[in-house]
Amino acid sequence: MKRAYNFNAGPSAMPLEVLQEAQAEFLNYADTGMSIIEMSHRSADYAAMHAETKTLLRELMEIPDDYEIMFIQGGGSTQFLMTAANFHTKKYAAYVNTGVWAKKAMAEAKFFGETYEAASSADKNHSYIPREFTFKPETSYVHITANNTIYGTEYQSFPKFDVPVICDMSSDILSRKVNVADFDLIYAGAQKNLGPAGAVIVIAKKSFLATARTNLPTMLKYATFAENDSLYNTPPVFAIYMINKTLHWIKNQGGVEVIAKNNAAKAKVIYDVIDNSNGFYKGHAEKNARSLMNITFNLATQEMEKDFVAQGKAAGFVGIGGHRLVGGCRASAYNAVPMEACIALADFMKQYQKDHE
Numbered sequence: 001m002k003r004a005y006n007f008n009a010g011p012s013a014m015p016l017e018v019l020q021e022a023q024a025e026f027l028n029y030a031d032t033g034m035s036i037i038e039m040s041h042r043s044a045d046y047a048a049m050h051a052e053t054k055t056l057l058r059e060l061m062e063i064p065d066d067y068e069i070m071f072i073q074g075g076g077s078t079q080f081l082m083t084a085a086n087f088h089t090k091k092y093a094a095y096v097n098t099g100v101w102a103k104k105a106m107a108e109a110k111f112f113g114e115t116y117e118a119a120s121s122a123d124k125n126h127s128y129i130p131r132e133f134t135f136k137p138e139t140s141y142v143h144i145t146a147n148n149t150i151y152g153t154e155y156q157s158f159p160k161f162d163v164p165v166i167c168d169m170s171s172d173i174l175s176r177k178v179n180v181a182d183f184d185l186i187y188a189g190a191q192k193n194l195g196p197a198g199a200v201i202v203i204a205k206k207s208f209l210a211t212a213r214t215n216l217p218t219m220l221k222y223a224t225f226a227e228n229d230s231l232y233n234t235p236p237v238f239a240i241y242m243i244n245k246t247l248h249w250i251k252n253q254g255g256v257e258v259i260a261k262n263n264a265a266k267a268k269v270i271y272d273v274i275d276n277s278n279g280f281y282k283g284h285a286e287k288n289a290r291s292l293m294n295i296t297f298n299l300a301t302q303e304m305e306k307d308f309v310a311q312g313k314a315a316g317f318v319g320i321g322g323h324r325l326v327g328g329c330r331a332s333a334y335n336a337v338p339m340e341a342c343i344a345l346a347d348f349m350k351q352y353q354k355d356h357e
């Protein structure tokens with residue numbers, strides 16, 4: 001069986017071992033005679049897996065005890081509105097506009113009160129991460145996007161803010177070490193670095209959760225998930241199960257620090273080709289804001305980009321076209337993308353340049 005060189009932006013590559021394990025036990029989970037997706041979410045077998053997933057996440061991310069871990073459906077996009085519904089309780093909510101996802105988050109918050117941009121990278125087509133922020137009094141929180149999946153920029157370190165911080169880590173969770181205590185709430189859809197679509201991981205400080213608005217529908221309240229161990233209603237069992245397997249895989253690789261080292265090495269292979277191409281490939285992100293997850297670049301013309309993507313596809317590379325809103329090219333090298341795929345892409349890029357210069 002030949003596996004594709006998968007550079008999809010999301011859903012995206014999963015570790016082969018994780019897929020194989022899921023396949024091997026899909027018909028008969030833990031000798032129950034049924035699949036994990038066929039059993040009650042109140043059963044002991046499910047409960048053990050659910051609890052272990054949280055324990056593994058807490059261990060791998062070193063999540064302090066005063067933080068809740070929740071599994072919620074609806075994708076990152078539902079978190080845009082849920083964060084605002086729960087926490088936009090003062091006059092304003094601040095957003096750092098680093099691109100499409102940040103803007104979408106801000107648009108949802110407008111249903112719950114006034115918003116403003118604490119900073120924006122729109123002036124340079126979101127090719128950098130702002131470093132200066134201005135806050136108004138009466139600001140409920142600031143919302144930031146750790147990694148900008150579409151533009152290929154990423155906070156290489158996180159600023160300190162003196163308002164509560166909500167962070168969208170959908171496309172770089174567990175790709176590197178972060179200090180969870182620097183955030184009041186972190187959310188991340190699973191389908192980029194952790195598993196299939198269908199579950200969002202939410203990590204929230206208990207004292208911050210206590211400040212949430214209470215007059216909300218049941219399923220919009222974080223309290224519903226926090227107080228019921230994410231089992232108020234049926235959780236996305238298959239997605240959580242795959243997250244569990246991915247977390248085991250990360251642990252077996254040596255944990256987040258090893259993953260982070262691998263990610264840096266993988267991205268470097270491709271950025272080096274860009275940097276040594278004498279301008280044949282132009283990286284979109286400024287160097288000090290480069291994403292290790294989504295490597296974005298342009299060729300001289302749109303026609304060449306189209307041809308590059310088509311020839312790449314013929315050579316076995318999937319997902320190297322840019323996002324439909326911004327064009328160009330993008331290689332997403334999430335945790336599960338092997339170094340071998342990155343080297344193959346780098347070789348292909350060098351050869352393509354030779355053939356087209």
Ligand SMILES: *Cc1c(COP(=O)(O)O)cnc(C)c1O
Pocket residue numbers: 010074075076077078101145147148149168169170171189192
């Ligand atoms: C993909 C993505 C989202 C949206 O996730 P959905 O699960 O499709 O709603 C939000 N934020 C970031 C940073 C993303 O990369």
